Amino acid sequence: MNSSILVCVIMCSCIQICLADYDNLQDTCPAAPTSKQSIFINGLPCKDPNSITPSDFKSSKLSRPGDKNKFLRSATTIVTAADFPGLNTLGLSISRIDLDVDGLVLPLYHPRASELFFVSAGVVIAGFVDTKNQQFQKILKEGDVFVLPRGLLHFCLNAGDEAATIFSVLSSQNPGVVSVAGSLFESDPDMLNKLVRKIKSISSSQVNGLENATLFGFY
Template identity: 55%
Template sequence: MGKLVQLSTVAVLVAIIAILGVRSKQYGWEKDEVVKIFLDLKERLGFWAIPLYVSIHTLSLSFCLPFAVFFEGGASLLFGFLPAVFCVFVAKVLAASLSFWIGSYIRTCFADNAPLQDICPTTTQIEKNIFINGFLCKNPNNVTASDFKTSRLNHSGDTDNFLRSSVDFVTAAEFPGLNTMGLSVARTDMAVDGMVQPHYHPRASEMFYVSRGVIIAGFIDTRGRLFQQHLKEGDVFVFPRGLLHFCLNAGFDLATAFSVLNSQNPGVMRLADAMFLTDSDVLQKLMKKMIGLSAMELGHMKNTTLMGLEENVSS
C-alpha cells in the first residue's frame, strides 16, 4: 500500500509538469506573459498565491530546471523583494528534499552502489593493513578473461555433517569479476533428509534456482507469516532481503540448488549462531513455523533435532 501511494504521488507530480508544458506552448513562456499569468493568479488566490508559487517552483526545480529560471525571475515582480527571497529559499529547500526522496526511491532495488567504471576485478596484491568498504581494483592492464570465470560451483559440496548439507558461497573475494557488480552466487547441496538451517542475508535478496531434486523452501516475514513452497527441478524461489529463510530436501535423492544474490557481499547470519536454543520449547516453536505442523503433533514428538523432526514428518 505504501509503494502504491508513492507511485501515485510521482504520477501526480508528472501530470502537473505535463500541464505546465501545455500551458507553456499556449502562452509561449515570454516573460511578460508569464508575469501576467501569475499576477492574475495572485489577485484571484490572495493569501494562497505564495504557497502555490512555492509548490510550483519546487516542482520546476526538481523536474524541469529551465522553467525554474522564469519563476525565480518573476518572484520579485509578484511579491516584492523580501517575500520573493523567502519564497525562493523555501522552494529550493523543498526541491532538494524532493529530489533526495525520488533518488532514494529509485535506488531501492539496488543493494550495492552502482559501479563507476566498466570493470573492476578484485586485486589480491594489497597490504593487510588497508581496510575499505569493498575491494580494490586490479590494474586495468592486467585484467584478463579468466577474472570473469569461476569453477568453484562445478562440484557437489560435502554433505557428511549433522545437517547433511553444504553451501558454497562465491563472492567478490573469491571471484574477482564480481567486484563492483553487486552480485554473488552460491551452490547448495542437500543429501536425503538434509537441510540448510534458518538464516538471513542482511545486505541482499536471494533468487533460489532448483537444479536437481525436490526441495521445500520458505521464509518468515516480520509479521511472523510463513511463506513456503515445494520446489522441483527448474523452479525458482525468492528470499527477500533480511528475512529469515530455510530449505530442506523433500525428495529421495541428492538435491542441488544455485542462488544469485544482489550484493557482492550479502553476509550470512544463522539463527543458531545468533542464539543458543537450550530451551526445547523455543526449538519446537521454530520447527512448527518451518515444517507447518500443529502444536499437538509437535507434542507427540520425542526427537527435537532438526533431522529427527524431518524423519518423523517423512514417516
C-alpha cells in the first residue's frame, strides 16, 4: 500500500515537471538560427556563449500596430523565442493587441501559458471563463492589469471611443493559440458574422452593464 502511494507521488511530481518550461541551466541562452534538419528538440538550440550580444535581448517587433483584420478590427502579434532569441529558455513570450473602435478578439486560449494583460491605451473589456463555466470580466482602463489563467478561454473588446492597445506577457516561450471561435464557426460563417454584429451593436450606454453580462449569450 505504501509503495503504491510512493509511486503515485513520484508520478505526480514527474507530470508537474513535464508541464513546465525547462529551467535555464546557465545565465543566458539566446536562440541560435536553425538549419533544415531531421532532429526535433523541445525548444531551440542555444548560441555559442562567445557569440552572444546585447542585441539578442532587444526586440522592436511590438513597436508598431499589427495589421488589423478588416472584419474584427483588431490585430494580435505574439513574439516568441523563435523571433526574439533572448527569450529562449526563459519561459516567456510577449504580445501586442491593437483594437480599433468596435474591435474585438474572439474567444481563444493558450494551452501552455497564463497571460498578463497591461492596457497601454484606451478602454477595453477583458475576461475569461473557468472550468465551471463561470465568467470573470472587467472594464480595463489605461494602466490597468488583468490576469488570464493558463488554458482558460478568454476574450477582449474595445469598450471606448478611441483605439486601444494591450501589451501582454505569457508564461511560456511557446504558448500556443487555440481559436475556439474559429473552430466552431469555420463551417458556419453566418453564425460568426451574427455574433460579431451583435457585439458591435452594443451602445456606449450599455458598456457598464457588460461587467455582469455573459459575452457568449449575446448570440
